[in-house]
Amino acid sequence: MAILEVNNVVKNFGGLKVLKGATLSVNKGTIVGFVGPNGSGKTTLLKIIFSLLDSDGGSIAFNGNDITGLSSHKIYRQGLSFAFQLPRLFLRMPVLDNLIIAARQQHGEGLLRSLFARRAWSNQEEMLADKVFQTLNFLELTHLAKNNTGELSGGQRKLVEIGRALMADPEMMLLDEPAAGVNPVLGKKIYQKLRILCEQGMTFLVVEHKLDMVLDFADWVYMIDHGKIMLAGPPRDVIESPDFYTTYVGEKNNASS
């Protein structure tokens, strides 16, 4: 059953036609890999799904509801979360706060409740803190919990960005190159985690350039080129298709290495 349906999405940046009718669908409880050359429109499509960019045509449905052009915060509330390719963290805030803020339905985020329901939200904070530390342990960042996020290295920031998507506990995650700039062991660990979450019913649309990750972890792959979905299918079929080589890898060798 499709949880996310992207239908014929078009996007132009001025004269540049980035998406020329992209159509794809993601089934519930799967990891879908989204590959394609640099500048082929992957990030653009993800941002359009999350209403961070307006599209110039097409529609998007999540769980059967039309979410085209809905505000980002409402899309989040429908059960989606998004991790940016280039981390968008709050650099003047500690790592802890960057993670805890991503959790859903916090009592203390309302004006009146923040003042008058202090007991309720501080209890909730304490529970969320457990979850934050689990996430931090998993990402091997516990020692940096209290540091200002601005002090983190590029790869560490990327991890916090992923941690934030995990904290949101969504039905479906859009991940833009989650393992880019992360050391290979941890990168693999992240994908293993996604697999576990997937088995529990979560759904993923993941942009990824590392083909071995796609082969090992994706259930289905879409390849985009020049703004159109060119190939779709199980990872091995897509990656072994001759078209894949000509547009993406450039030469016919070491695919599954």
Add this chain to the structure above:
Amino acid sequence: MDPLVFILDALVFVGVFMLLALSLNLEFGYTGLGNFGKVAFFMVGAYIYAIAIQFGLPFYLSLVLCALVASILGALVSLPALRLREDYLAITTIAFGEIVRIIFKAEQSIAGGVWGISIPSIFRDLNLSIRMSVVANLLLVYFVVIVVFIVLQLLTNSPYGRVLRAIREDDEAVSVLGKNVIYYKVQVFMIGSAVAGLSGGLYAQYLRFIEPNMFLPLVTFFVWIMLILGGSGNNKGALVGALLVEFISRGSRILKDYVALPVDAHNVQYIMFGVLIILIIMYRPDGLVREKPLKADWIERKITHGNS
């Protein structure tokens, strides 16, 4: 003038400005919303208070009305601008500041136009001496300052405050995390304007006479100076800033009685502010009182107990 009265009088002004600085700190210091029309909300508060008192409303209701009207105006002014880019808010608020003053100046029927309006003091029936009347105002103003300070401290050190700080850094990222950013910004603008309105009401009550020229854009810039010097993103910084600015402003006026100055004494304060701002920005860009991360005892506990 009785030196004690002089000091107490200065402290009343400090209190009034503390409220303004606290309100700008909520908007700009925590949320990153540049309000360059602060004086308009202050002025609206003062005039609403004057009109309400003349109308025969009890003073506490008049003060509530100041806050209410100012906050509604805050919503009306900010809502259209907040939906657009950041800089529109600055332009809109500057324009609003001037428009309000021009309206009160031009429309004699509202509140006396250029001639201003006088307000009977709420303490007039008590037959207080000058000194005691200043003390009474002082108590009233600082009661409000304390209440506002506590409320803002609670607010900014809660998950609500965390969202505000995040909005200040990257509002798009905040909306991706499921928060309705516009809603927060308008709320903040309403609270900030309400506090500025309250401050205006107390100002009018103390001075017992207001006229449009008391509400020049200079007032807004004084509040900004308080925030820059005191430290934005910290409510205590706002208080320190208000105290410091008023101290310099008054101090430079006293100075002329003791020292022969080569410049007009009135201008000394501007020179001092200029120098201070340069020094602060060079050596302590966060202001005298720095921003602190959210208080969270439970985090300390979790970390020391070898986290779960």
